[in-house]
Amino acid sequence: MEMTGAQMVIEAMKLEGVDTVFGYPGGAIMNVYDEIYKQHDFKHILTRHEQAAVHAAEGYARATGKVGVAFVTSGPGFTNAVTGLATAYMDSIPLVVISGQVPITLIGTDAFQEIDATGISRSCTKHNYLVRSAKELPLILKEAFFIASSGRPGPVHVDIPKDVTAELAWFDYPTRVDIPTYRPTTKGNVRQIKKASEAICNAKRPVFYLGGGVIHSNSADLVRKFVEITQIPAVETLMARGTLRHDNPLLLGMVGMHGTYQANMAMSETDLMIALGPRFDDRVTGKLSEFAKHAKIIHVDIDPSSIGKLVDVDYPIVGDLKEVLEVMITKVKEHIDPDRYQSWREILKRYNEIHPLKYEDSDKVLKPQWVIERVGELLGEDAVITTDVGQHQMWTAQFYPFTYPRQLITSGGLGTMGFGFPAAMGVKRSRPEKISVNFTGDGSILMNIQELVTAVESRLPVINIILNNHYLGMVRQWQTFFYDKRYAETDLSFQPDFVRLAEACGGIGYRVETKEEFDEALKDAVEKKVVAMIDVIIDREENVLPMVPSGGTLYNMMLEFKE
Amino acid sequence: MKVERRIISVIVQNEHSVLARITGLFAARGYNIETLTVAPIPDSNMSRLTMETRGNVRVIEQIIKQLHKLIPTYKVIEHEEMIEKEMVMMKFPINESLSNIQALCQAYNGGIANVSSQHIITMVADEPKRVKHFIEAAQRFHPVEIVRGGVVAMERE
Ligand SMILES: Cc1ncc(C[n+]2csc(CCOP(=O)(O)OP(=O)(O)O)c2C)c(N)n1
Ligand SMILES: [Mg+2]
Numbered sequence: 238m239e240m241t242g243a244q245m246v247i248e249a250m251k252l253e254g255v256d257t258v259f260g261y262p263g264g265a266i267m268n269v270y271d272e273i274y275k276q277h278d279f280k281h282i283l284t285r286h287e288q289a290a291v292h293a294a295e296g297y298a299r300a301t302g303k304v305g306v307a308f309v310t311s312g313p314g315f316t317n318a319v320t321g322l323a324t325a326y327m328d329s330i331p332l333v334v335i336s337g338q339v340p341i342t343l344i345g346t347d348a349f350q351e352i353d354a355t356g357i358s359r360s361c362t363k364h365n366y367l368v369r370s371a372k373e374l375p376l377i378l379k380e381a382f383f384i385a386s387s388g389r390p391g392p393v394h395v396d397i398p399k400d401v402t403a404e405l406a407w408f409d410y411p412t413r414v415d416i417p418t419y420r421p422t423t424k425g426n427v428r429q430i431k432k433a434s435e436a437i438c439n440a441k442r443p444v445f446y447l448g449g450g451v452i453h454s455n456s457a458d459l460v461r462k463f464v465e466i467t468q469i470p471a472v473e474t475l476m477a478r479g480t481l482r483h484d485n486p487l488l489l490g491m492v493g494m495h496g497t498y499q500a501n502m503a504m505s506e507t508d509l510m511i512a513l514g515p516r517f518d519d520r521v522t523g524k525l526s527e528f529a530k531h532a533k534i535i536h537v538d539i540d541p542s543s544i545g546k547l548v549d550v551d552y553p554i555v556g557d558l559k560e561v562l563e564v565m566i567t568k569v570k571e572h573i574d575p576d577r578y579q580s581w582r583e584i585l586k587r588y589n590e591i592h593p594l595k596y597e598d599s600d601k602v603l604k605p606q607w608v609i610e611r612v613g614e615l616l617g618e619d620a621v622i623t624t625d626v627g628q629h630q631m632w633t634a635q636f637y638p639f640t641y642p643r644q645l646i647t648s649g650g651l652g653t654m655g656f657g658f659p660a661a662m663g664v665k666r667s668r669p670e671k672i673s674v675n676f677t678g679d680g681s682i683l684m685n686i687q688e689l690v691t692a693v694e695s696r697l698p699v700i701n702i703i704l705n706n707h708y709l710g711m712v713r714q715w716q717t718f719f720y721d722k723r724y725a726e727t728d729l730s731f732q733p734d735f736v737r738l739a740e741a742c743g744g745i746g747y748r749v750e751t752k753e754e755f756d757e758a759l760k761d762a763v764e765k766k767v768v769a770m771i772d773v774i775i776d777r778e779e780n781v782l783p784m785v786p787s788g789g790t791l792y793n794m795m796l797e798f799k800e
Numbered sequence: 801m802k803v804e805r806r807i808i809s810v811i812v813q814n815e816h817s818v819l820a821r822i823t824g825l826f827a828a829r830g831y832n833i834e835t836l837t838v839a840p841i842p843d844s845n846m847s848r849l850t851m852e853t854r855g856n857v858r859v860i861e862q863i864i865k866q867l868h869k870l871i872p873t874y875k876v877i878e879h880e881e882m883i884e885k886e887m888v889m890m891k892f893p894i895n896e897s898l899s900n901i902q903a904l905c906q907a908y909n910g911g912i913a914n915v916s917s918q919h920i921i922t923m924v925a926d927e928p929k930r931v932k933h934f935i936e937a938a939q940r941f942h943p944v945e946i947v948r949g950g951v952v953a954m955e956r957e
Contacts, residue, residue, distance in 0.1 A: 355817065356820070359820065359824050360824060360828050364871045367816060367817070417874065418873055418874045419871050540869070541868070542862065542865035542868075545861060
């Protein structure tokens with residue numbers, strides 16, 4: 238059928254099964270918005286900032302594994318979206334972001350709202366396209382969805398000049414794509430898997446190092462089974478939280494800078510690290526020369542460039558984690574003797590007894606950890622949790638009782654303040670049956686506060702819980718530890734009235750200072766199903782512990798802060 | 801880790817901004833490009849890039865993997881057993897000895913490319929090391945301009 242480029246965009250969304258587009262219109266993309274007006278196949282949610290549109294699409298994608306979609310206009314619309322693209326890129330999140338561009342005839346002339354969008358997005362997307370004519374559009378859109386969601390997922394950016402959206406061409410949407418230059422390896426090398434399996438059966442102190450790849454490949458069930466069969470203890474990165482239930486006795490907790498003592502000790506003393514889809518981030522490894530010094534390493538990843546990038550690997554396996562695990566589990570099952578790791582498990586248990594994850598509760602002032610645990614008790618698996626970035630993010634990762642994958646949605650790689658609230662809207666949109674809770678900070682929430690309007694208007698009842706320490710807390714903590722308490726520009730004592738701010742936008746606000754008030758506010762917000770802002774005044778000086786100071790070694794954690 | 805020189809060829813789909821993707825990758829990750837030669841492959845929609853780079857084993861391995869990861873990359877060839885050639889053009893004043901210059905060029909697989917009323921232009925294509933020697937040897941004819949091309953390479957078999 239012949240149609241305009243703009244119509245093609247709409248048709249492609251329909252054929253890709255897109256039910257939600259987050260976006261913001263403007264001159265260069267008006268032809269597409271005109272077609273949005275005429276259709277009923279998907280819902281367009283108008284965020285109040287393009288960054289939020291992309292984060293919302295990310296929240297949607299992270300909660301479901303489906304491709305998230307956002308539309309923005311050229312120039313400032315696109316540049317506002319860049320932080321979202323970068324956030325998604327660092328965490329391997331499948332997105333298709335479509336931007337308008339000035340007409341082809343004006344490209345290169347510094348036209349009004351012209352910016353070299355593909356030049357900017359090149360380094361923060363998996364791939365990008367500048368569309369040259371409407372007849373290219375069907376294949377490009379098909380490829381965009383395919384590339385975003387296959388192999389190591391990631392954001393794909395499609396820049397469409399305005400005249401292309403008006404141009405007529407034949408629309409024949411491909412049913413399948415084959416890109417000869419892009420064929421991700423999904424099936425792991427069987428000989429290598431066999432060798433790795435033998436190593437597992439022969440190890441004395443093995444540990445699973447679970448990364449975000451477990452979530453992206455939807456392998457959590459298999460990982461649970463693997464852990465169960467082998468009785469090998471496991472650590473999770475921030476991005477892998479929820480792979481194992483929080484109450485699984487083999488889960489050692491989170492690893493890395495704010496990981497548990499037992500997790501970091503396990504990583505330091507293991508003789509065989511079984512790395513499933515992590516990327517050896519510096520926030521996890523600490524000082525590289527001391528990392529896993531005594532261990533052989535198995536690393537399974539779909540991205541060959543992840544393997545051996547920072548740490549030498551003894552058993553590299555390129556492939557889709559799910560496919561690899563299916564083979565590996567059958568191989569390991571034949572020879573495994575879970576009892577052989579008994580003394581190792583006991584050593585780790587001892588470590589946890591000496592230095593468990595803990596905090597000191599108080600009757601006088603609310604502790605952030607209590608608030609998080611309390612939400613866990615009251616909402617548990619009914620809530621999908623998003624966070625912003627800072628201390629509250631780490632406390633959430635440490636203390637929330639996660640029970641399933643994709644229950645924690647957080648910006649890990651880029652650490653983007655302002656991510657949490659819009660992402661929570663995307664979560665609510667894709668998982669309406671869940672309670673969408675965003676743990677945020679008094680700094681972060683202001684970075685996309687305008688989304689109160691979107692959430693109210695679009696009936697996305699997110700519950701924002703501000704763990705309010707009147708500080709850019711995480712930075713303040715570093716200043717306390719490493720800069721002799723010179724609190725340069727981190728004091729946020731001057732604040733808006735968050736209750737009235739929420740109300741001004743049509744939401745509901747609570748300010749709480751005691752446990753009773755908190756319980757009441759949360760109960761009320763859950764019952765009322767409205768956009769809520771619970772401003773929780775917490776102990777200002779609380780620190781995230783334990784901590785591996787950056788560049789330090791995992792086995793040398795700061796367990797408490799002494800003045 | 802020891803820093804070594806490597807020649808890598810990349811076969812890529814001929815498409816908008818593919819060269820920017822590759823040079824952008826090198827810039828973003830702090831890799832080195834010493835020389836770069838690009839041309840379309842006849843009768844295909846592919847281009848061949850030949851690059852000379854430097855790095856330790858881990859860096860070279862990452863360069864190859866990262867190049868491969870680019871969507872338009874069809875193939876990355878890490879040359880081991882290769883013939884490599886580089887070209888250089890040099891311009892000399894007309895008052896230098898034409899026959900001596902010609903003899904030198906011939907020793908390096910080259911010759912005189914042009915002679916005008918003012919200048920002699922020579923052209924030599926040889927292994928990069930030999931090209932370096934040629935340039936050194938030609939200094940005594942007081943060259944006024946030197947233009948070097950990048951390395952191109954082909955596997956022996
Ligand atoms: C966009 C952005 N700017 C700056 C930072 C650096 N940064 C990391 S944590 C943090 C403090 C966050 O403060 P708040 O949201 O109040 O959280 P808290 O640490 O107090 O829990 C800052 C400024 C960042 N991660 N993202
Ligand atoms: Mg704060």
